[in-house]
Amino acid sequence: MAPGELQRPDRRQDILTSAEYLFAERGYSAVSVRDIAARAGVPVALVGYYFGRKPELLATVFEHRQANLDERISRIREVGARGPGPGRVEEIVVAWAEPVVRLHGSASGDSFSLLVARTAWDPGPEATQIIERFYDPLVRAFVDAMAIALPGCPPDRLLWAYEYAVGALLMYVADKRIERLSDGRATAGDPDLFDDFVRFVAAGFTALCRSA
Known part of the structure; x- marks a missing residue:
């Protein structure tokens, strides 16, 4: 390394940005440190x-x-602490999803959204450890809040509903196929459609718990 190389603070951020982009575009296993x-x-x-x-x-x-994740968990717990009530399911969904949609829209945010999707569906041990470490606490906070908003709903129903909801969120913010299928009329992660997304997910939780 050249003298003074370690004192270049921008180098660390450059490496992080490059890693996030390449892991998102190619997947963890397909990227080398040299890349x-x-x-x-x-x-x-x-x-x-x-x-x-x-x-x-x-x-x-x-x-x-981590700050984005911490915000989601904090907001979810805040809503859960209010107890059951009209509109509470929708409020939990907003607290859970809005920080993700807000992050989307910048080049860095788009890369991270895609990276989360790839990591969630990657069966490798490194990806599994990431999901367990960073996202399992979010799941627990979300399900605990939903159990308060939907009293009497079986825990496994809430977990399955969460799995369905995660799939919907990742497709909403990270999958650009909608742009091709709509001939360009729709945009992945469009914030103007956020209310529709919230209604869709909230209705799924309500329907599953009602049928139980």
């Missing part, structure tokens, strides 16, 4: 100096977004 270093324009050794091995780098990418 990340090349896109960031840094020596390969600098990636290891800052972040260690590739699994640690993936974890750091998600740690970089």
Whole structure:
């Protein structure tokens, strides 16, 4: 490394940005540390100096977004603490999904949305550890709040409803097929359709719990 290389604060962010983009575009297994270093324009050794091995780098990418996750959990718990009431299911869905949709729309936010989708569907051990570490606490907060909003709903119904809802959210913000199928009339992650998304997901929870 050239003298003073480690004092370049922009290098660390360049590496993180490159890792997030490449992991999102290609998937974790298809990206090498050398690929990340090349896109960031840094020596390969600098990636290891800052972040260690590739699994640690993936974890750091998600740690970089921890504030967004913390906001979602905090908002969900706040709604749950109000107890059952009219519109409470919709309020929980908003608290859970709005920070994700707000993040979408920037190049970095779009990459992270795609990365979350890839990681959620990746069967590899590194991806599984990421989901367990960063997203299982979110699931627990969400299901606990929904159990309050929908008293008497079987826990497994709430978990399945959450799985369906996650699929809907990831497709809403990360899948651009809607743009092709609509001949360009629709845009992935369109914030103007957020209210429709909330109604759709909330109705699913209500219907599943009512049928139980």
